[in-house]
Amino acid sequence: KAGVTQTPRYLIKTRGQQVTLSCSPISGHRSVSWYQQTPGQGLQFLFEYFSETQRNKGNFPGRFSGRQFSNSRSEMNVSTLELGDSALYLCASSLVRFAGGRVYGYTFGSGTRLTVV
Amino acid sequence: KQEVTQIPAALSVPEGENLVLNCSFTDSAIYNLQWFRQDPGKGLTSLLLIQSSQREQTSGRLNASLDKSSGRSTLYIAASQPGDSATYLCAVRRGETSGSRLTFGEGTQLTVNP
Numbered sequence: 436k437a438g439v440t441q442t443p444r445y446l447i448k449t450r451g452q453q454v455t456l457s458c459s460p461i462s463g464h465r466s467v468s469w470y471q472q473t474p475g476q477g478l479q480f481l482f483e484y485f486s487e488t489q490r491n492k493g494n495f496p497g498r499f500s501g502r503q504f505s506n507s508r509s510e511m512n513v514s515t516l517e518l519g520d521s522a523l524y525l526c527a528s529s530l531v532r533f534a535g536g537r538v539y540g541y542t543f544g545s546g547t548r549l550t551v552v
Numbered sequence: 553k554q555e556v557t558q559i560p561a562a563l564s565v566p567e568g569e570n571l572v573l574n575c576s577f578t579d580s581a582i583y584n585l586q587w588f589r590q591d592p593g594k595g596l597t598s599l600l601l602i603q604s605s606q607r608e609q610t611s612g613r614l615n616a617s618l619d620k621s622s623g624r625s626t627l628y629i630a631a632s633q634p635g636d637s638a639t640y641l642c643a644v645r646r647g648e649t650s651g652s653r654l655t656f657g658e659g660t661q662l663t664v665n666p
Binding site: 523541542545 | 584586594655
């Protein structure tokens, strides 16, 4: 059974550019969450999607956005990159049978390491 | 606002030792607690998931306990091995439905010396 797949694994971007990261959840998992991990702030919640709808959003500026497609794959986008956006971005998927249904444990991907120079 | 604290921040032990990692949370109204392992530069690997109604979960050499009323969880690792070296993170989830986020601790960095 394939795990959570994140692409690309590594990215180097210049300040001011924008970037799109992709996450393919485990087959059958309809909930996808995104987290940012930095040495100073630890793991911070970005947002969660279920059935193409954003269900929750963390405390990040509007430059951070995301979406989910009908096949549950998700993308997150960061516009006007800043040096402080350098981080490991982790995607997690979870089995949720229906909107408002019970969430089971999370499975994380290997992450995308974004470096902004 | 939920806050999760892990103690110690770092731990170095000789191979074969039994050890305990601690996790505390400020809001006892949780749905579940999950322990993860993270190797350097890698993603998170789920180790154990404890529902709020449970007291403990076991998997191989790992045992996690949960005392929801006191806001504490411990991860016990028996007969530690060098391959156990990693950062261990605990995370709590408040709600049972989608839209409820995980709140993570800062982690305990474990080194097991041969």
